[in-house]
Amino acid sequence: MRHDHIISAKQLSRADIEEVLDHAATIAENPAAFADRHSDTLLGLLFFEPSTRTKMSFATAMKRLGGDIVDMGSVESSSVKKGESLADTVRVVEGYADALVLRHPMEGSAKMASEFVDVPLVNAGDGAGQHPTQTLLDLYTIRENAGFDDLTIGIMGDLKYGRTVHSLAHALTTVDAHQHFISPESLQLPRSVRYDLHEQGADVREHTDLDEILPALDVLYVTRIQRERFPDESEYREVAGQYQIDGETLDVAKDDLTVMHPLPRVDEIAHEIDQTDHAKYFEQAHNGVPVRMALLDLILGGEPR
Numbered sequence: 001m002r003h004d005h006i007i008s009a010k011q012l013s014r015a016d017i018e019e020v021l022d023h024a025a026t027i028a029e030n031p032a033a034f035a036d037r038h039s040d041t042l043l044g045l046l047f048f049e050p051s052t053r054t055k056m057s058f059a060t061a062m063k064r065l066g067g068d069i070v071d072m073g074s075v076e077s078s079s080v081k082k083g084e085s086l087a088d089t090v091r092v093v094e095g096y097a098d099a100l101v102l103r104h105p106m107e108g109s110a111k112m113a114s115e116f117v118d119v120p121l122v123n124a125g126d127g128a129g130q131h132p133t134q135t136l137l138d139l140y141t142i143r144e145n146a147g148f149d150d151l152t153i154g155i156m157g158d159l160k161y162g163r164t165v166h167s168l169a170h171a172l173t174t175v176d177a178h179q180h181f182i183s184p185e186s187l188q189l190p191r192s193v194r195y196d197l198h199e200q201g202a203d204v205r206e207h208t209d210l211d212e213i214l215p216a217l218d219v220l221y222v223t224r225i226q227r228e229r230f231p232d233e234s235e236y237r238e239v240a241g242q243y244q245i246d247g248e249t250l251d252v253a254k255d256d257l258t259v260m261h262p263l264p265r266v267d268e269i270a271h272e273i274d275q276t277d278h279a280k281y282f283e284q285a286h287n288g289v290p291v292r293m294a295l296l297d298l299i300l301g302g303e304p305r
């Protein structure tokens with residue numbers, strides 16, 4: 001890994017991806033061997049939006065590497081409330097921490113913030129933009145369960161505002177996956193993402209109906225409608241509740257279909273699926289720890305460069 005900052009999945013080559021995933025697999029096999037790896041390291045957490053998995057798994061990853069975290073806490077309790085700019089906040093916190101993790105509601109915020117700091121900055125979600133570390137744990141889960149060879153994947157739900165989708169689509173292109181996007185017309189991929197995928201030569205098809213493609217899928221990646229990003233609540237209500245799956249939906253799926261979801265889910269996946277071998281979303285969330293340990297180790301210089 002030769003990146004100073006991790007801002008977008010677009011910057012990750014296939015070699016970068018394989019390096020992180022291989023390193024994560026090594027860590028997952030024997031985490032104790034990495035327990036003192038970064039014992040003097042402090043990771044700064046700057047979350048301007050709600051988070052459970054991403055924030056807690058970054059904190060867990062840093063602590064499992066022997067380091068610790070410094071956490072800005074909620075926006076409500078920070079100087080952001082007093083009108084501090086993001087640029088000032090990151091410039092201050094880089095003096096406290098050896099690397100920064102930023103989540104912010106504004107698309108492009110991570111790129112902008114990275115230009116003000118010398119320590120590595122990791123984008124943990126910038127509005128409807130990108131979420132590259134989610135992509136790495138998604139890919140880890142896909143590689144473990146379905147492999148990358150001749151992979152056919154369906155990505156369903158909010159493709160317009162879902163940053164996990166935007167990141168994942170780029171990375172899946174890098175591993176030559178056949179990608180099917182399933183959504184209502186109003187929530188299709190943004191033109192910019194579609195353009196980039198086309199430029200990369202991605203194998204992409206778009207659908208409004210899951211049934212027509214479900215039998216061909218190795219992986220179905222379900223996403224939440226991103227209610228908080230709709231400019232108008234009535235637009236959200238028009239699409240809410242569409243594209244849900246339950247046991248019956250999966251009757252026509254392959255026996256070894258892997259069902260994933262970045263979580264949190266609202267009502268997209270019926271709880272009855274949790275008990276089936278298809279359900280890999282909790283495993284996926286747990287993979288966030290070894291994958292983020294691997295990424296932190298690589299960007300903090302744990303491995304020979």
Ligand code: NCD
Binds near residue numbers: 054125134223262264
């Ligand atoms: C996702 C996010 O924040 O983009 N959550 C996560 O990091 N696992 C998905 C979502 O909020 O729907």
